Amino acid sequence: MLFRKNKTLLGLNIGSGYIKMVELKDSGSVYTLNNFGMAALPADAIVDGTVMDTTAIVSAIVNLADNLKIKKRRICTSISGHSVIIKKITLPLMDESTVEETIQQEATQHIPYDINDVNLDFQILGPNQTNPENMDIVLVAVKKETINDYLLLVEEAGFVPVVVDVDTFALENTYEYNYEGEEKKVVALVEIGANLTCINILNDGVTCFSRNITSGSRLITEQLQKRFSLNYEEAELLKMGCPETQKTDGSTALSAINEAAFSLINEISKAIDFFHSSAMAEEQVGKIMLSGGGAKTHNITQAIQKSTGIECELLDPFRNIIIPEKHFDLEYIQDIAPMATVATGLALRKDEAVRK
Ligand SMILES: Nc1ncnc2c1ncn2[C@@H]1O[C@H](COP(=O)(O)OP(=O)(O)OP(=O)(O)O)[C@@H](O)[C@H]1O
Ligand SMILES: [Mg+2]
Structure with missing residues (x-):
């Protein structure tokens, strides 16, 4: 007996800042969003891509799945960072x-x-x-050790890990599904997470250069903490656009955010320059597609565009995915969409399992 062929998997992106889950329904020629949610992790639960606090992560996964009423147990998850x-x-x-x-x-x-x-x-x-x-x-x-750590996490949370992917390829998968046929020849996918920034340059849809920068949006939070003597939560709120609750006025806050983002943007520019000066670059990058929670930083697409001289736009992971209006608040989904990019790429992987 054959079953489960070509069914979708639950996409589980275990980021160091947030766990994200995306569930899609395969309706033949098109996918529909069935479920999407995220939950914050404690700051030290994952450090440099290494699992440090299994209990906290497992309980975050279990709680998120409960809140979203997820039934699906077969999942696709991913690994990133130095492993x-x-x-x-x-x-x-x-x-x-x-x-x-x-x-x-x-x-x-x-x-x-x-x-x-x-x-x-x-x-x-x-x-x-x-x-x-x-x-x-x-x-x-x-690294086998990291794969095993993630497999254990997922199993302990009561899920069946069917595919263990890599963030970079999940990102690529989301881009291809949503922007097929529209791509410039050379496109740089840039995902700014909490602690990691992934750069994946595609030439005709195929990875030709891949590099990680070992910092992300948390760096901006830390700089705001120092500058305005805030605790972590206050600085996060300030970064996310709530200056009225903070010890600074709106325009000072915005220029501080821009300054804090400067070194990260500079690292992104340097990585793209490095690619351009290498033998891997048959052609210059025609467009930068930005994603990850850090893509929501005030003015960041414009700042990256200015720094690199390359057109930069937000990658919409749901561009070709139907979002049923009666189940989702469309405005909210579009607002948090940059954080769903990796999880969507994972949810787009097929469950090819054939059981006899
Ligand atoms: N509205 C917002 N404005 C600015 N920054 C935001 C906003 N929303 C989320 N962020 C930032 O995005 C980051 C989380 O993004 P994301 O979920 O992509 O990271 P992650 O996958 O958990 O981390 P990593 O991939 O680095 O392990 C956090 O640092 C958070 O402060
Ligand atoms: Mg991430």
């Missing part, structure tokens, strides 16, 4: 089975971890543009 290495490498032309045999050996030169400690995966991109006797491959290595 994930994504590299574009070049090898002499060979067939896929030969790549499989040699990839372990090759990877030792590109992965800064013991090769026995990582799970390896690869995707053949095709012949190299400058030397057709070679081919380009995207190599992905994820």
